[in-house]
Amino acid sequence: MDRKINSPGMPDERGRFGRFGGRYVPETLMPALAELEEEYARAQADPEFQKELDYYLSEYVGRPNPLYLAERLTAHHGGGRIYLKREDLNHTGAHKINNTLGQVLLARRMGKKRIIAETGAGQHGVATATAAAMFGMECDVYMGEEDIRRQNLNVFRMRLLGARVVPVSSGSKTLKDATNEAFRDWMSTVRNTHYIIGSVVGPHPYPMMVRDFQSVIGREARAQILEKEGRLPDCVVACVGGGSNSIGLFYPFIGDESVRIVGVEAGGRSDRLGDHAASLSFGSPGVLHGSCSYVLQDDDGQTAIVHSISAGLDYPGVGPEHSFLKDSGRAQYIHVGDKEAVEAFRLCATLEGIIPALESAHALAAIGRLTTEMGRDSIIIVCLSGRGDKDCVEVASYIGEDPRP
Amino acid sequence: MNRIDLRFQELRRKREPAFIPYLTAGDPDMHATRELILEAERRGADLIELGVPFSDPIADGPVIQASHLRALEGGTRVGDVLAMVREVRNTSEIPIVAMISCSIVFRKGADGFIRSMAEAGIDGATIPDLPVEEAGQARDAADRAGLHLAPFVTPTTTIKRQEAICRAARGFIYYISVVGLTGAREQLAGDLKANVDRIRAAAKVPVAVGFGVSRPEHAREVGAVSDGVIVGSALVRLISENAGAGIATLRSRFGDAVGQLSSAAKQR
Numbered sequence: 001m002d003r004k005i006n007s008p009g010m011p012d013e014r015g016r017f018g019r020f021g022g023r024y025v026p027e028t029l030m031p032a033l034a035e036l037e038e039e040y041a042r043a044q045a046d047p048e049f050q051k052e053l054d055y056y057l058s059e060y061v062g063r064p065n066p067l068y069l070a071e072r073l074t075a076h077h078g079g080g081r082i083y084l085k086r087e088d089l090n091h092t093g094a095h096k097i098n099n100t101l102g103q104v105l106l107a108r109r110m111g112k113k114r115i116i117a118e119t120g121a122g123q124h125g126v127a128t129a130t131a132a133a134m135f136g137m138e139c140d141v142y143m144g145e146e147d148i149r150r151q152n153l154n155v156f157r158m159r160l161l162g163a164r165v166v167p168v169s170s171g172s173k174t175l176k177d178a179t180n181e182a183f184r185d186w187m188s189t190v191r192n193t194h195y196i197i198g199s200v201v202g203p204h205p206y207p208m209m210v211r212d213f214q215s216v217i218g219r220e221a222r223a224q225i226l227e228k229e230g231r232l233p234d235c236v237v238a239c240v241g242g243g244s245n246s247i248g249l250f251y252p253f254i255g256d257e258s259v260r261i262v263g264v265e266a267g268g269r270s271d272r273l274g275d276h277a278a279s280l281s282f283g284s285p286g287v288l289h290g291s292c293s294y295v296l297q298d299d300d301g302q303t304a305i306v307h308s309i310s311a312g313l314d315y316p317g318v319g320p321e322h323s324f325l326k327d328s329g330r331a332q333y334i335h336v337g338d339k340e341a342v343e344a345f346r347l348c349a350t351l352e353g354i355i356p357a358l359e360s361a362h363a364l365a366a367i368g369r370l371t372t373e374m375g376r377d378s379i380i381i382v383c384l385s386g387r388g389d390k391d392c393v394e395v396a397s398y399i400g401e402d403p404r405p
Numbered sequence: 406m407n408r409i410d411l412r413f414q415e416l417r418r419k420r421e422p423a424f425i426p427y428l429t430a431g432d433p434d435m436h437a438t439r440e441l442i443l444e445a446e447r448r449g450a451d452l453i454e455l456g457v458p459f460s461d462p463i464a465d466g467p468v469i470q471a472s473h474l475r476a477l478e479g480g481t482r483v484g485d486v487l488a489m490v491r492e493v494r495n496t497s498e499i500p501i502v503a504m505i506s507c508s509i510v511f512r513k514g515a516d517g518f519i520r521s522m523a524e525a526g527i528d529g530a531t532i533p534d535l536p537v538e539e540a541g542q543a544r545d546a547a548d549r550a551g552l553h554l555a556p557f558v559t560p561t562t563t564i565k566r567q568e569a570i571c572r573a574a575r576g577f578i579y580y581i582s583v584v585g586l587t588g589a590r591e592q593l594a595g596d597l598k599a600n601v602d603r604i605r606a607a608a609k610v611p612v613a614v615g616f617g618v619s620r621p622e623h624a625r626e627v628g629a630v631s632d633g634v635i636v637g638s639a640l641v642r643l644i645s646e647n648a649g650a651g652i653a654t655l656r657s658r659f660g661d662a663v664g665q666l667s668s669a670a671k672q673r
Contacts, residue, residue, distance in 0.1 A: 014538065022539055023536060023538065023539060024507055024534045024535060024536070024539055025463075025534055025536065026463070026464040026533050026534055026536075026557070026559075027533075027536055027556075027557040027558065027559045027561075027562060027570075027581070028464075028559045028561055028581065030536050030538075030561075030562070030566065031561045031562065031563055031566070032561070170470065170474065171460065171461070171474070176461065177461075180461050180463050183463040184463060184466070187463075187464065190561065191561075284512075285511075286508060286511055286512050287506075287507050287508045287511045287512075287534070288461065288508060289461075289463070290534075292511070295508075297508070297512060299512070300482055300483045300509060300512065300513075301459075301483075301506070301508045301509035301510075301511065301512030301513065302459065302460040302477065302508075302509075303460045303461050303508070
C-alpha cells in the first residue's frame, strides 16, 4: 500500500491546526500528553511498529476492506457512480478498531497495563475492549446512561470481551459526559493507565494520532478507486460526529484539489440549539475536552445539550482539523436530520442488502443532493463507517415497529 | 496593589499561612454565596476561592462537579457571579480568586472578560484547564487588568515545566497535593513537604496547597509546611447538606467549619 500522503503539514509542534487544536487540560495530565507525543513519534519512526500494526490490520481486522460499487443505489439516485468504503466489514463492525489497535500497541510500548475509553454508540467501546482483550490488558469503558439504554447490545458485547462498562449519570448522560468521566479517571490513574480517545478530538496529540491511524481508510480508498476507475473520485463523503471516520477518509485526498470533500453532521430534529449535534454547521469556536474547535455552547461558554438519533454523532464538539478544513474552505460541512438518516438507513438495506450504522446513514442521506449537484458522470465515495445491527431496535422504535418476531 | 499580594504580605509579617475556603458561586443560590463569603471572612478566611460554575468541569471530583451542576440548574449566569462580587465589595476587601474554566474565558473573549472580572472586584483567577503553554494571551490580559493568574503545580509536573510555571506565576501557586481530582481524602500525601519546599525554592510567590484537605488535622499539617491551605470539597459538601436548613443555619454551620479549619491551619 502506498503510504505517501499529501500532508498539509498539520498540526504544528504545539498541536495547532491554524487557530484550532492545542492542549487545554489540567496540569496533572500535561506530562502524560508529552510522553504520549514522544512515544508516538518514536513508534511512527519505528518500522517494527508499523509492521506489527499492518500485520494486525490485515490478519485480525481483515483489511483492506472492499470499495464496493453500489449499483442499485446509483440507479436509484439516477446518476453518478457511488462507491461504498466498507468499514462495516472490519472485525467488530466499524472503523473504530483501526484506532484502538494502534493505540493499544502504543500503550503496550509505554508499559501501561490498563486502558480506559469513552463511548457513545458503543462501537469505540467494543473496539477498545476487543484490542484490550487481545493484548491481555485491563479495560474500563465509560458510557452515558442514555446511550446504555439505546445501545444495550454493545454493552453486553463489551462485558463479554472482559471490559467493565461504567455508567455515567451526570449531565446529558451521553458521549460528552462519558468523556468527562474518562478524563476524570485518567487524572487519578495517569501513571499506569492509557486513555484511548475514540475520535479526532481531545488535546494534542490525539487529533493527529487518531487521524493517522484512521487514514488507512482513505489510503486504501484512493488506491482502490485509481485501480477501478483509473482516476480520482469527484467527491468523498462521510459522517462527522467527533470526525474520525471522515478525517480518515478525507486526509489522503486533501492534496487532491479536484476532489470535493463533504462532511455530514447530525441535523437531529431541527436547526434549533438543543435539537441537533451539528457543531460545524451551527457552532462557534470554543474549548471543549482539551482542544479549541467548533463547539455548540451558549454565550456563557456552557456546553449545549445536543441531540441526534445516532448515539455516535450525539456530541457537542468536533475535531480541530475539521474546524480548520471548514474555515479554509477545503472541506464543506452539511447536515442531515434524524428522519432523512432513517430513510437512508432503510434504502441502503433494501437496495443493497447492507444495514448501515445510523451514523453512516447520515452520509448516505447526502448522496441525493450530491449527485444532483455534481452530474451523472461523477464518482462519489461514501464511507460506510459501520454496520447497523446495533441500531435496529432504535430504528424500529423510531418508525413505530415492534422489532420482536 | 493587588489585594492578594497585600494579604500575603500581612500574613508573612504575622508568620501565618493563609486559609482559603472554596465556594461554588450560585450553590445553593447567589444570595447565600454572598452571605457565606462574608461569614467566611468573619470566621478567619484570608482569601476566597470562588468557583464559576461550568457544565463540564473535568478537573473536579464528584462533590464540586455536582455543586457546579446545581448552580447551573438554578440558573446561574456568569454575569450574576460578577454582580455578586460587586455587592461583596460594598462591604468587604477580602481577596477573591475566581476558579473558572478556559471554555468560559475563551467564549467571553479573554481580554474583555478578564478586564470585567477585575472591574467587578475579582483579584485573581485560576484556570484549571489552561496550562502554561496555552496561557499567554490570558496572562497578558490579566497583567494589563491587574488581575493575578495563579497557576497550578502537581506531583506529576516535571522540573522543566515547574520552572516555566514559576516564571509565569502571579499572586500565588496552587499546589495540587495529589495526582487526581478535587475531593476529601483520608490522608495527605507523604511527599508534601519536600514538594512544597522544591516549589518555594523556585518561585517568587507564595505556595498554597489544595486537593484532599478536609479535616482540621489536615489543615494543621498543610499549614505547617506551606503558605496557604485551600479547602474545597469538604465545605461544598457541608453547604449541600445544610442548604435546605435556611440561610441562618447554613451560615452558622459553615462559619463554624471555617473557624475550626482556619485556626487549625494557623497552629504552627
